[in-house]
Amino acid sequence: MTEAVNTLLLLFMCVTALTIVRQHNLFAVVMLGSVFSLLSAGMFVLLDAVDVAFTEAAVGAGISTILMLGVLSLTNSRERITFSTPIFPIVLVMLAGSVLIFSALGMPEFGAADAPIHGHVADRYIEKSGAEVGLPNIVTSILASYRGFDTLGEVTVIFTAGIGVMVLLGLRRRTAQDGSVEELPLPGEGNMRHHSVLRVTAKLLIPFIMLFALYVQFHGDFGPGGGFQAGVIFAAAFILYGLVFGIKNAVAVVPEGVTRFLIAAGVLLYAGVGVASLLMGGNYLDYSVLAHEPTHGQHLGILLIEFGVGTTVAAVMITLFFSFARRTRKKT
Amino acid sequence: MTEVMSHFNYLVVVVLMMIGFYIVISGSNLVKKVVGLSIFQVSVFLLYISMGKIIGGTAPILDDRFTVYSNPLPHVLILTAIVVGVATTALAGALIVRINEAYGSIEEDEIYRQDGDA
Structure with missing residues (x-):
C-alpha cells in the first residue's frame, strides 16, 4: 500500500x-x-x-x-x-x-x-540523544543542540536575505534631487472590501493560525515542529491579514520598526545563548552548563534558541511579503 | 527490472532534476527559471530524504514502542535547506522586480539585447 x-x-x-x-x-x-x-x-x-x-x-x-x-x-x-x-x-x-x-x-x-x-554518527544520535539531550524529537535535538552552530549559520542566512530584499525593494521613502523626502503611499484594501466571505473567514482563521504557530513552536521538542515552521506559520497569519485587509492596515498592526527590530533580536538571542554558555564555563552553544543538571540546561537552551529562530523567521517572512506587496507597479 | 524497482525513488529524482535543469537552461523567462530552480532543489531534497529512509522504520521521534528509526541527519540538513531556499527565492524575486523596472522586460534575451545597444 x-x-x-x-x-x-x-x-x-x-x-x-x-x-x-x-x-x-x-x-x-x-x-x-x-x-x-x-x-x-x-x-x-x-x-x-x-x-x-x-x-x-x-x-x-x-x-x-x-x-x-x-x-x-x-x-x-x-x-x-x-x-x-x-x-x-x-x-x-x-x-x-x-x-x-x-x-x-x-x-x-x-x-x-x-x-x-x-x-556514521546517525546511530549515536538515535541511541544517545534521549539520554544526553532528553528530547523525544531527535531532529530537534540535532538541529538545536548537536548541530546548533550550523543552525545559527542558517538563521544568519535568512537574516541576510531579509536585509537583501529590504535593500532591493524595501525603501518607503524616496529622496528627491532637491533633498525633499517623499513618503510613498501604502496600498489600501482595494477591491477586497467587497469580499465579505473572505473577510469574515480570515478574521475567524487568524487567531487559530497564531495559536497553532505557538503550539508548533513550543511542542517542537516532543513532536514535529520547531522554530522554522512556527515562524513561517506565524508570518502566514499576518500575510493573510495583509492580503485581505490591505497592507496599510497590516502595517498598522505590525509597524516596520518592530519587524526590523525582531529580525535582529532573534539572531541576537540565538548568539546570546551561545555567549551565555561560554561565560558559564562551557563551549559555545553547549547548553549543558546553563542549569544545574545537563538535561535541564539542554531544555532551556533549546527552548531559547528555537524561540530566537522563530522570531527571526517570522519577522523576515513578514518583511519579505510587505516589501513585495507595498511596491506599486511602475507605470511604463 | 528489480534494480529499477529498488531504485525507483532515485530514478525519479534524476528525472525531476533534469526537468528542473531543462527549464533553467532552455527558457528565457526569469520567473520560470526560478520555478525550475526550485524543482531542481526539491529533487535534491528528495534524494537526501530517500537515502535516510529505512524500510520498516518510523519517524525519528523517540518512543518506547519503536526500535527502528529512519536516519534523522538528512532531515535536519534538508529542513534548514528548505528555509534557506525560500530566502534565496525571495532574493531572486526582488532582483527580477528590479530588472523589470530597469529594462521593462523579464525575458533574458531582450535584456541582453538592450545591454548590447547601450
Missing part, C-alpha cells in the same frame, strides 16, 4: 513538473509549483521525514508561492512564446540524465538498513 502511494506521488510530481515546462502562463506555472511542493511534502511524510514535510508544506507550498505571485503582480504574467525547440539544452539534459541514472543504479537499495549513510 505504502509503495503504491509512493509511486503514485512520484508520478504526480513528474507530471506536474512536465506541465510546468509546457505552460506559458506564468500564473499557472507558479500555482503548479505550489502543487509540486505540496506533493513533495506528502512524499516526505511517506519517507518518515515529518519535520521536513511540515516545513515544505508551510514554506514551499505557502510562502514561496505568495512571494512569486507578488513578483508576477509587479512584472508580467505571460511568458513570451517561442516556437523553436532548442536542441542544445535537450542534448545536454539527456547526457547529464543518463550519467546520473547510471550512477543512481549503483547506490545502495532504497530503504536498506545497512546502507553506509546509516553507519
Whole structure:
C-alpha cells in the first residue's frame, strides 16, 4: 500500500513538473509549483521525514508561492512564446540524465538498513540523544543542540536575505534631487472590501493560525515542529491579514520598526545563548552548563534558541511579503 | 527490472532534476527559471530524504514502542535547506522586480539585447 502511494506521488510530481515546462502562463506555472511542493511534502511524510514535510508544506507550498505571485503582480504574467525547440539544452539534459541514472543504479537499495549513510554518527544520535539531550524529537535535538552552530549559520542566512530584499525593494521613502523626502503611499484594501466571505473567514482563521504557530513552536521538542515552521506559520497569519485587509492596515498592526527590530533580536538571542554558555564555563552553544543538571540546561537552551529562530523567521517572512506587496507597479 | 524497482525513488529524482535543469537552461523567462530552480532543489531534497529512509522504520521521534528509526541527519540538513531556499527565492524575486523596472522586460534575451545597444 505504502509503495503504491509512493509511486503514485512520484508520478504526480513528474507530471506536474512536465506541465510546468509546457505552460506559458506564468500564473499557472507558479500555482503548479505550489502543487509540486505540496506533493513533495506528502512524499516526505511517506519517507518518515515529518519535520521536513511540515516545513515544505508551510514554506514551499505557502510562502514561496505568495512571494512569486507578488513578483508576477509587479512584472508580467505571460511568458513570451517561442516556437523553436532548442536542441542544445535537450542534448545536454539527456547526457547529464543518463550519467546520473547510471550512477543512481549503483547506490545502495532504497530503504536498506545497512546502507553506509546509516553507519556514521546517525546511530549515536538515535541511541544517545534521549539520554544526553532528553528530547523525544531527535531532529530537534540535532538541529538545536548537536548541530546548533550550523543552525545559527542558517538563521544568519535568512537574516541576510531579509536585509537583501529590504535593500532591493524595501525603501518607503524616496529622496528627491532637491533633498525633499517623499513618503510613498501604502496600498489600501482595494477591491477586497467587497469580499465579505473572505473577510469574515480570515478574521475567524487568524487567531487559530497564531495559536497553532505557538503550539508548533513550543511542542517542537516532543513532536514535529520547531522554530522554522512556527515562524513561517506565524508570518502566514499576518500575510493573510495583509492580503485581505490591505497592507496599510497590516502595517498598522505590525509597524516596520518592530519587524526590523525582531529580525535582529532573534539572531541576537540565538548568539546570546551561545555567549551565555561560554561565560558559564562551557563551549559555545553547549547548553549543558546553563542549569544545574545537563538535561535541564539542554531544555532551556533549546527552548531559547528555537524561540530566537522563530522570531527571526517570522519577522523576515513578514518583511519579505510587505516589501513585495507595498511596491506599486511602475507605470511604463 | 528489480534494480529499477529498488531504485525507483532515485530514478525519479534524476528525472525531476533534469526537468528542473531543462527549464533553467532552455527558457528565457526569469520567473520560470526560478520555478525550475526550485524543482531542481526539491529533487535534491528528495534524494537526501530517500537515502535516510529505512524500510520498516518510523519517524525519528523517540518512543518506547519503536526500535527502528529512519536516519534523522538528512532531515535536519534538508529542513534548514528548505528555509534557506525560500530566502534565496525571495532574493531572486526582488532582483527580477528590479530588472523589470530597469529594462521593462523579464525575458533574458531582450535584456541582453538592450545591454548590447547601450
